[in-house]
Amino acid sequence: MVSFPLLLSGTTDSPATLVATSAYGHEAIAAHGHTAVLSWLAAAGADGVEIRRELLPPDFADFIGLGQACADLGLAIVYSAPERLWEVDRFATCLDKQLIEATELGAGAVKIPMGHYPGGSQVDWAALRERLAAAPPLLIENDQTLEGGTLEPLSACLEDAASAGCPLGMTFDIGNWHWTGNDPLAAAQRLGPFVRYLHCKGVVSDQGHLRASVPDDGELAAWHTLLAHLPTQVPRAIEYPLQGQDLTTITAKQLSRLRHL
Numbered sequence: 001m002v003s004f005p006l007l008l009s010g011t012t013d014s015p016a017t018l019v020a021t022s023a024y025g026h027e028a029i030a031a032h033g034h035t036a037v038l039s040w041l042a043a044a045g046a047d048g049v050e051i052r053r054e055l056l057p058p059d060f061a062d063f064i065g066l067g068q069a070c071a072d073l074g075l076a077i078v079y080s081a082p083e084r085l086w087e088v089d090r091f092a093t094c095l096d097k098q099l100i101e102a103t104e105l106g107a108g109a110v111k112i113p114m115g116h117y118p119g120g121s122q123v124d125w126a127a128l129r130e131r132l133a134a135a136p137p138l139l140i141e142n143d144q145t146l147e148g149g150t151l152e153p154l155s156a157c158l159e160d161a162a163s164a165g166c167p168l169g170m171t172f173d174i175g176n177w178h179w180t181g182n183d184p185l186a187a188a189q190r191l192g193p194f195v196r197y198l199h200c201k202g203v204v205s206d207q208g209h210l211r212a213s214v215p216d217d218g219e220l221a222a223w224h225t226l227l228a229h230l231p232t233q234v235p236r237a238i239e240y241p242l243q244g245q246d247l248t249t250i251t252a253k254q255l256s257r258l259r260h261l
Contacts, residue, residue, distance in 0.1 A: 084115025
């Protein structure tokens with residue numbers, strides 16, 4: 001079973017708490033840049049940052065420099081890439097590129113969607129073990145699709161990986177289960193042993209369409225129950241909108257809410 005990196009293990013009093021850069025939205029990132037975002041997080045007391053590949057320029061190449069900027073501010077890194085691990089009957093062609101980028105960043109883990117898992121008998125787990133040997137821990141996330149965000153295929157993939165001795169863990173996105181019609185608590189009960197990282201976001205229905213939102217107190221109470229089925233002190237990240245004039249103060253408040261779950 002993959003172990004989450006020690007630099008994100010938090011303290012004895014509270015878990016490591018991060019913020020995904022996507023929480024600020026594309027417009028804020030474009031207007032202020034990653035340097036400003038990292039300074040907001042450091043000032044707000046975040047333990048780390050989730051760098052989102054889709055918010056970097058397509059031709060971005062200075063992953064070493066970006067990683068150093070995070071390190072200078074004391075921010076641990078999770079790297080999130082949007083390309084999937086599986087493409088029906090093979091590994092996605094971009095997997096090695098994502099692992100190289102994560103390594104150059106100095107990321108403690110790399111998070112990607114599972115994609116279309118082909119099934120254990122069609123998977124060369126030994127080949128994947130070899131590719132992951134020198135890379136940060138790889139965590140597949142339940143996304144908002146039926147093939148990559150429902151309980152059965154995710155469970156099959158993680159259980160097969162464990163049986164094959166392949167270091168594959170899970171990012172558990174609390175909100176995404178609502179998009180695929182799954183119960184987050186039932187998912188936590190079944191997948192809890194594989195979870196190494198927690199994505200937190202509230203969910204509301206807006207004219208029949210779901211969207212991420214700041215969690216209300218009722219949602220936080222439900223999350224507290226869910227956490228009992230996950231590893232103790234699992235690192236968690238804000239992945240819901242952070243908007244307003246004083247983003248440092250707003251971020252600090254939301255970090256405190258998650259730490260006190």
